[in-house]
Amino acid sequence: MARLDVTETFKGICFPGHLHTQESLRYATEFKFQDTDTLIVTYPKSGTTWMQEIVTLISCKGDPAKSQMQPNWTRAPWIEQYYCSDVLKAAQGPRLLSTHLPYKLLAPALQRSKAKVIYVARNPKDVIVSYYHFHKMANFLKDPGTFTEFLSTFQEGTVYYGSWFDHVKEWTSNARNIDNFLYITYEEMWEDLRSSLEKVSRFLQCPLMEDELSSAQKSCSFSTMKENSMVNYTLVPQEIMDHSKGKFMRKGQIGDWVNTFSTEQSRNFDISYASKMADSVLTFVWETKKSCIDSESLPVYNS
Numbered sequence: 001m002a003r004l005d006v007t008e009t010f011k012g013i014c015f016p017g018h019l020h021t022q023e024s025l026r027y028a029t030e031f032k033f034q035d036t037d038t039l040i041v042t043y044p045k046s047g048t049t050w051m052q053e054i055v056t057l058i059s060c061k062g063d064p065a066k067s068q069m070q071p072n073w074t075r076a077p078w079i080e081q082y083y084c085s086d087v088l089k090a091a092q093g094p095r096l097l098s099t100h101l102p103y104k105l106l107a108p109a110l111q112r113s114k115a116k117v118i119y120v121a122r123n124p125k126d127v128i129v130s131y132y133h134f135h136k137m138a139n140f141l142k143d144p145g146t147f148t149e150f151l152s153t154f155q156e157g158t159v160y161y162g163s164w165f166d167h168v169k170e171w172t173s174n175a176r177n178i179d180n181f182l183y184i185t186y187e188e189m190w191e192d193l194r195s196s197l198e199k200v201s202r203f204l205q206c207p208l209m210e211d212e213l214s215s216a217q218k219s220c221s222f223s224t225m226k227e228n229s230m231v232n233y234t235l236v237p238q239e240i241m242d243h244s245k246g247k248f249m250r251k252g253q254i255g256d257w258v259n260t261f262s263t264e265q266s267r268n269f270d271i272s273y274a275s276k277m278a279d280s281v282l283t284f285v286w287e288t289k290k291s292c293i294d295s296e297s298l299p300v301y302n303s
């Protein structure tokens with residue numbers, strides 16, 4: 001199967017050619033979800049790997065040995081990536097799946113099942129900074145140029161996987177069309193990991209005992225995951241991800257965008273955010289545990 005070339009798109013969106021083919025993207029849009037599936041949905045750099053680890057640890061009752069048996073990309077494969085169908089042939093029991101695809105590409109397939117969906121969102125300014133650094137260390141992504149250039153491409157929505165604005169708006173505003181939908185933010189997980197683990201375990205109907213919860217919390221902390229080769233991508237060859245240029249588990253912070261954005265870039269982004277999100281029924285408040293409030297006020301970012 002031919003990998004996508006640099007200029008090739010699928011339904012108007014570009015994807016990293018190293019991981020995608022036209023067939024793999026079609027496979028995802030026609031995916032046969034099972035009612036027992038759990039699907040983690042994220043825009044890139046929003047906490048995908050973290051949630052993959054959290055769900056794995058919840059399903060193995062906090063046992064770190066079990067969660068360290070396989071790398072995250074086979075434990076919770078991205079359904080749009082070319083190797084997914086092979087990985088799933090060997091899958092046993094309820095499946096944990098991941099996707100960065102926008103809602104409109106997955107809706108028909110998803111609505112035919114009662115699969116559980118966990119949507120993780122993150123402050124877009126932190127997403128942009130994380131995404132920018134990822135482009136610099138992942139050799140299979142095109143050169144992002146300067147931060148100013150990348151910021152402008154991100155705002156135009158011509159980055160890999162398309163517009164962040166459309167992704168968040170479409171998934172959250174269509175949540176009611178999905179039977180089992182959990183919305184959670186990176187910031188919420190960061191501020192209170194234990195409560196977030198409890199929230200996800202309740203959603204998965206897989207309650208944890210106190211000691212299991214403590215063990216899971218330790219294993220999915222940033223410091224533990226940074227050293228865990230099953231999630232930190234150090235198993236990936238250097239020609240694909242060059243860890244001498246930057247780490248996949250980079251900073252794991254909230255509000256760190258202030259160290260990269262200039263005051264003017266931040267102000268311009270706020271204006272662009274306000275106009276692009278104006279038609280959303282939701283306002284995303286990143287600094288509180290509330291996932292959404294009324295649509296009147298501007299977003300509040302962590303600073």
Ligand SMILES: Nc1ncnc2c1ncn2[C@@H]1O[C@H](COP(=O)(O)OS(=O)(=O)O)[C@@H](OP(=O)(O)O)[C@H]1O
Pocket residue numbers: 042043044045046047048049050126129130131133134190220221222223225248249250251252253
């Ligand atoms: N446990 C934990 N705690 C806090 N932060 C964490 C954790 N695990 C992953 N991360 C951070 O998540 C960022 C990577 O996001 P994704 O996993 O969504 O990336 S990807 O889309 O799968 O490439 C990336 O963020 P940045 O550090 O800001 O670059 C990771 O460091």
